[in-house]
Amino acid sequence: MLGAALLLATACGGGGGAAAGDGKGGGAGKRDTNKPSQAVLTVTPKDGADGVATSGDLRITADKGKLTEVKVADTKGNPVEGRIADGGASWTPAHHLAASTKYKVHAVAEDSAGRASAKDVAFTTLVPQNTFIGMFTPEDGSKVGVGMPFSIHFTRGITHPEDVEKAIEIKTEPSVPVAGHWFGNDRLDFRPENYWAAGTKVTVKLNLDGVEGRPGVYGKQAKTVTFTVGRSQVSVVDADKHMMTVTRDGKVLKKVPVTTGKPGYTTWNGRMVISEKLRVTRMNGETVGYGGEYDIKDVPHAMRLTTSGTFIHGNYWGGDAFGNYNASHGCVGLRDVRGGYDKNVSAAWFFDNSMIGDVVEVKNAHDKTVAPDNGLNGWNMSWEKWKA
Numbered sequence: 001m002l003g004a005a006l007l008l009a010t011a012c013g014g015g016g017g018a019a020a021g022d023g024k025g026g027g028a029g030k031r032d033t034n035k036p037s038q039a040v041l042t043v044t045p046k047d048g049a050d051g052v053a054t055s056g057d058l059r060i061t062a063d064k065g066k067l068t069e070v071k072v073a074d075t076k077g078n079p080v081e082g083r084i085a086d087g088g089a090s091w092t093p094a095h096h097l098a099a100s101t102k103y104k105v106h107a108v109a110e111d112s113a114g115r116a117s118a119k120d121v122a123f124t125t126l127v128p129q130n131t132f133i134g135m136f137t138p139e140d141g142s143k144v145g146v147g148m149p150f151s152i153h154f155t156r157g158i159t160h161p162e163d164v165e166k167a168i169e170i171k172t173e174p175s176v177p178v179a180g181h182w183f184g185n186d187r188l189d190f191r192p193e194n195y196w197a198a199g200t201k202v203t204v205k206l207n208l209d210g211v212e213g214r215p216g217v218y219g220k221q222a223k224t225v226t227f228t229v230g231r232s233q234v235s236v237v238d239a240d241k242h243m244m245t246v247t248r249d250g251k252v253l254k255k256v257p258v259t260t261g262k263p264g265y266t267t268w269n270g271r272m273v274i275s276e277k278l279r280v281t282r283m284n285g286e287t288v289g290y291g292g293e294y295d296i297k298d299v300p301h302a303m304r305l306t307t308s309g310t311f312i313h314g315n316y317w318g319g320d321a322f323g324n325y326n327a328s329h330g331c332v333g334l335r336d337v338r339g340g341y342d343k344n345v346s347a348a349w350f351f352d353n354s355m356i357g358d359v360v361e362v363k364n365a366h367d368k369t370v371a372p373d374n375g376l377n378g379w380n381m382s383w384e385k386w387k388a
Contacts, residue, residue, distance in 0.1 A: 037115035039065025043105055049123040054099055054210035054218065055163070060091040062109035065117065067091055069108040074101050095167065099210040099218050100127045125210065128218035132156035134188075134208060137275070137376075138356065142227040146195040146234070147273040148357030149376055150204055150225075157185040159214040164188070167219070169205040176200070181386045183373040193383045195359065198249065200229040233358045235350075237312075237332055239267060239365035242323045244332070246350070253353070256346045257323025259315065260365060261330040265290075268310060268330075268370035271361045271379040274354060276304035280340060283311075290329055300340030301351035305332075305360055306375040312360055314340060314347030322346070332360070 040063040045052050052058070058080075060070055066088025072080040080103065081094040088109075097103065105121040134152040138144050150170065158164050161182055168188075170178045176192045183189065196202075203226050208219030233253075237244045239260040246253045261267035281302045284295045301314035314336025321327040322335045336347035343352070359379070372381040 035113075035115065037065065037109075037117035038111040038113075039063070039109035039115070039117040041067075041107055041109050041117055041119040043107060043119055043121040045121075045123045047121040047123070051126045052097075052123050054125050055096040055212060058093055058097065058103075058105075060105065060107050062089055062107075065109040065111040067107065067109050068116070069106070071106045072103055074098065074103055095207065096163070096210050096212075097125050098222065099125050099220065101125050101210075128216075128220070130156075130217040131220040132158075132208075132213050132217055133219065133221050134206060136204075136206075136225065138227045140223075140225045140227070143230045143355065144227055145274065145355050145357030145359065146198060146229055146232045147271070147359035147376070147379060148196070148227075148229070149189045149191040149273075149378055150202065150227075151187065151189045151376055152206075154186045154188070154213065156213060156217050158182075158188075159185065160212055161185070161188075163211055164208070164213050164219070167207045167211045169207065171203045173201040179383075179387045181378060181381070187373070189376070189378050191378055191386070195232070195234070195379075196229040198229060198232045202227050202229070229357075230355060233354065235354075235358070235360045237267075237360060237362045239326065239362060241364070242321075242325065244334075244350075244360075246353070254349070256334060256350060259318055259321040259324075259328055259333045260326045260362070261328050261367070262326045263366075265329040266367035267326075267328070267332060267362055267365045268306065268367055268374075269362050269365045270369040271359055271377060272305035272310065272370060273376040273379070274303045274305065274312075274356055274358045274360065275376050277351065277354070277356065278302045278304075279351070281313075283313075298338065300336050300338075301334070301347040303351065303354060304375070306370060306377065308374050310370075310375075312350070314345070314351070332362070 042061045044059045067084045070091045082091050084091050102124045108116055108118045110116050132155045134154050136152045165180050178190050178192050180188050180190045206221050206223045208221040211219040231249055233248045235244050235246045244256045244258045281299050282297045283299045299313050302311045304311055312332040315333035316336045316338040334347035336345050369380050370377050372378045
């Protein structure tokens, strides 16, 4: 009987050991936990690589497991955005990398049993031999009128426009959709569908460093630009009536007699944005294809409306033309005095009450509409064509 009891006790103990062995006990479970993870991490490029392309070369994958954590940053701690995709099988960056920069990668994957495997890699991107930058307007910190686009001229022709445009981020307060439009291969303008709302704050992030704008030519800018939209001012010039109506924040501020282009030298129709203000400038017909017809060395209160040479400016030689007939070579003229010293004349008043980005719209002139790329005048293109 004693022997039988011992046998039963031994059998009972044996049963407990079997339970642990099937994973419900502690011993075998601990042994499983100590097994290495089956997840296999692969990071391209390899550790220590130099001259890595800024786009397309960085990729992280997991086999026999799923990615759970990926951190990529430069040596200053600036992170590279990206996302885990394919159910945890891969990770790719959301945008290009900067050139001439060392990056560190930390990736973690888990296998089906939850066991983690990690990998750390460092690499350096290529040093470009040929670069480009974007020369932009308006300047950082500017206050501008409601018609001001954000316009960038690139120092090299761009053959990869989608990559360049993707590297430029624009945010506004209040929020409004903004779209870019290319004029040729070296100019990119951004604007909303309609004029900016007064008081809008615009932030532009130029993440061009490392963007391959054309084969073998890389951007080298990483800059944030901010500007604020001031009050709303739109001035409408009626070329037939020789009168300009200045409207601010929806209310008529003043009506100003003007003179526009005479027959054979008519003024463009359309919406034009003030892009430059000069208290005095020289206007020479030679520079705009009018030979030696005029050379005025002291034109006062001049504001540029087109690249081709259309200004709205003070005119001290026009006699009684203002409000009566058109006498200019295509510009919009306002009454002024030589030297521009009189603050009470129309030209001085308009100059002092205008800012870069204000809109001057000409109608009823006997000419075609100004080209959208002749100055900052993309408002003469429909929103559908602009986005296309």
